[in-house]
Structures are given as structure tokens and as C-alpha cells.
Amino acid sequence: VIEKLLMKMRARDEIDAAEARVLAELVLDTQEFAADANVVRAEVELSTSNLLLEGMMCRYKDVANGERQIMELHVPGDFVDLHSFILKRLDHNVMALVPSRIAFVPHERLADVTRAHPHLARTLWFSTLLDAAIHRESMVSLGRRTALARIAHLLCELYVRLDIVGLTDGASYKLPLTQGDLAECLGLTSVHVNRTLKELREGGIASFQGGTVTIDDRAALERVAEFNPSYLYLERRRR
Amino acid sequence: MPTFFLHIRNGLGFIEDEEGCELPDPEAARLQAVKGARSIISEEALGGEIDLSGSIEVADQAGRVVMTVSYAEAVRVRDARPPPR
Numbered sequence: 001v002i003e004k005l006l007m008k009m010r011a012r013d014e015i016d017a018a019e020a021r022v023l024a025e026l027v028l029d030t031q032e033f034a035a036d037a038n039v040v041r042a043e044v045e046l047s048t049s050n051l052l053l054e055g056m057m058c059r060y061k062d063v064a065n066g067e068r069q070i071m072e073l074h075v076p077g078d079f080v081d082l083h084s085f086i087l088k089r090l091d092h093n094v095m096a097l098v099p100s101r102i103a104f105v106p107h108e109r110l111a112d113v114t115r116a117h118p119h120l121a122r123t124l125w126f127s128t129l130l131d132a133a134i135h136r137e138s139m140v141s142l143g144r145r146t147a148l149a150r151i152a153h154l155l156c157e158l159y160v161r162l163d164i165v166g167l168t169d170g171a172s173y174k175l176p177l178t179q180g181d182l183a184e185c186l187g188l189t190s191v192h193v194n195r196t197l198k199e200l201r202e203g204g205i206a207s208f209q210g211g212t213v214t215i216d217d218r219a220a221l222e223r224v225a226e227f228n229p230s231y232l233y234l235e236r237r238r239r
Numbered sequence: 240m241p242t243f244f245l246h247i248r249n250g251l252g253f254i255e256d257e258e259g260c261e262l263p264d265p266e267a268a269r270l271q272a273v274k275g276a277r278s279i280i281s282e283e284a285l286g287g288e289i290d291l292s293g294s295i296e297v298a299d300q301a302g303r304v305v306m307t308v309s310y311a312e313a314v315r316v317r318d319a320r321p322p323p324r
């Protein structure tokens with residue numbers, strides 16, 4: 001069940017077989033969520049954390065004018081609201097963007113792991129630090145990057161994150177989102193996203209059609225995005 | 240909810256909206272078109288030049304264009320004096 005979580009962790013840390021068993025025993029139950037289903041609502045008291053097994057989720061906030069900002073997209077293997085283990089509630093919502101399967105991890109089990117397995121505790125800590133790094137990069141995009149660079153950056157980041165969990169196929173990956181979803185991630189509108197995607201497509205750089213991203217010229221995409229994967233902490237070392 | 244398609248027609252040509260979006264009525268589609276135009280114009284403004292000659296064509300599911308929102312009508316231009324030399 002936790003295979004993708006292990007792939008994600010092992011890209012950055014050394015997790016031995018005994019530790020992998022401990023992680024597997026964290027899971028109490030799994031559940032399917034339909035597209036657009038809320039998985040966690042803001043301000044609700046929480047006693048379990050969610051691990052995304054399949055599908056795609058996001059954390060978002062609604063704005064009074066009816067618009068929505070997606071702060072982070074989550075891919076399989078992401079321990080999406082590990083944060084609630086410590087925070088006990090979230091200040092934002094978590095939603096399934098497409099049909100998704102989630103594993104529930106009770107907070108008491110996480111507490112047991114932090115007591116008995118200090119290295120795993122650090123690994124889990126790492127996971128929330130990585131989310132923070134992804135959010136910082138997103139702030140740079142929203143504040144300083146052009147629409148073209150924002151989209152290019154997101155496409156680069158998702159390639160790396162999906163590749164780690166074995167969900168890329170050569171230069172392509174499935175991104176089952178709409179242009180409207182992308183607009184909500186990038187502070188744009190679906191019209192603007194459509195126009196900007198055309199620029200990437202006509203430049204022979206990348207395309208996003210029918211729910212599939214194809215990167216035709218990785219170097220050019222990374223150049224447009226000013227993408228530096230350093231913030232994804234891909235060094236495999238004992239944390 | 241009906242699906243509307245927001246195609247862009249500008250100096251570069253025609254950009255088809257292949258995906259469309261579900262919106263309650265044509266008025267909601269018009270607002271989406273206005274927001275889209277403003278989003279594009281605002282980024283052009285950051286680059287120092289805005290082109291108001293484009294437009295967004297709102298089409299229904301049958302492909303009929305039900306309205307056209309020009310960039311020029313998406314924003315009110317209050318001061319059209321030529322820029323200082």
C-alpha cells in the first residue's frame with residue numbers, strides 16, 4: 001500500500017526493510033474519494049492524517065469573490081496532511097481533483113513512531129519541510145514569474161515528482177486536470193492558461209492535451225521556467 | 240450545466256478552447272471571458288505594451304458563437320493621452 005511513499009522517501013533518505021514495515025503498519029484503512037470530493041475541511045478537528053495512494057489531490061483556499069487558490073498539487077506517495085498530526089486542524093481544505101485512493105493514518109500511530117523510531121520521525125519531518133520548500137517555490141512563481149514561466153515551472157516540477165514515484169512514461173505523464181484547475185494553481189484564468197499553453201506548444205517545448213503532458217524539449221522548458229530542482233532535495237542521504 | 244468554449248482571437252491568430260467549461264448561463268460565460276481578457280491584458284501591461292485588438296469568442300456546445308467579448312470592452316481606459324516622450 002505504501003509503495004509510492006517509500007519511493008518518495010527513498011529518493012531522499014535511506015529507509016531499511018524494518019523501517020518500511022513500521023511505515024506500512026501506520027495505515028489503518030484506505031478509502032476511495034470521488035473527483036471534487038473534499039478530503040479535509042479547514043478548521044475541523046482531526047485525529048488521522050491522509051496519505052495519497054492513487055489519483056491527485058490539492059490543498060486550497062476559497063476567496064470571497066468565488067475564486068480559489070490551489071497552494072499545492074499532491075501526487076501519489078505524498079503524505080498530504082501529515083501536518084495535522086501536529087496542527088490538529090488545517091487552515092485550508094484538501095480536495096481530490098480526480099478519483100483518488102487515500103490511506104488513513106491515525107495520529108496515535110504516528111506518535112508511537114516518533115517515540116520508538118527517531119529516524120522515521122525525522123523522515124516524516126522532512127516530508128513537511130519538503131512541502132514548505134514547494135510552497136516557497138510557488139510563491140516565487142505567483143509573485144515574480146510570467147504566466148509562461150509559471151506553467152513551465154509547474155510542468156517541470158510535476159515531471160520530477162511523478163518520475164520519483166514511477167508515474168512518468170518517457171517524456172510524458174498523465175495530468176488529469178483541466179485548464180481551470182491549472183489556472184487555480186497559477187493565479188491565472190483558464191483563458192490565459194489556454195493562450196499560454198499554445199505558446200509552449202507552438203514553440204515545440206511542451207504540450208498539455210487530453211490530460212497528458214508531453215515535454216518535447218526539456219532543456220527549453222527548464223530554461224523558460226528557470227527551473228532548478230534543488231528545492232526538491234533529491235539527494236539520497238541519511239536524514 | 241451547459242458547457243461554453245472560450246476561444247481567443249488575437250493578432251497571432253485563433254486559439255481554440257478544446258476543453259470548455261461548465262457554467263450556469265451565458266452571462267457567467269461572459270464574465271469568464273472578461274476575466275480572461277483582463278488576465279491577459281494585465282500581464283501585457285507588466286511588459287509595457289498592451290494590445291486591445293484581441294477578442295474572446297464564446298461558443299456553445301453546438302459550436303455556435305453566442306457572443307464576442309473584445310479586449311477593449313473588458314477594460315475601461317480612462318486616460319488615453321500619449322505617453323511622455
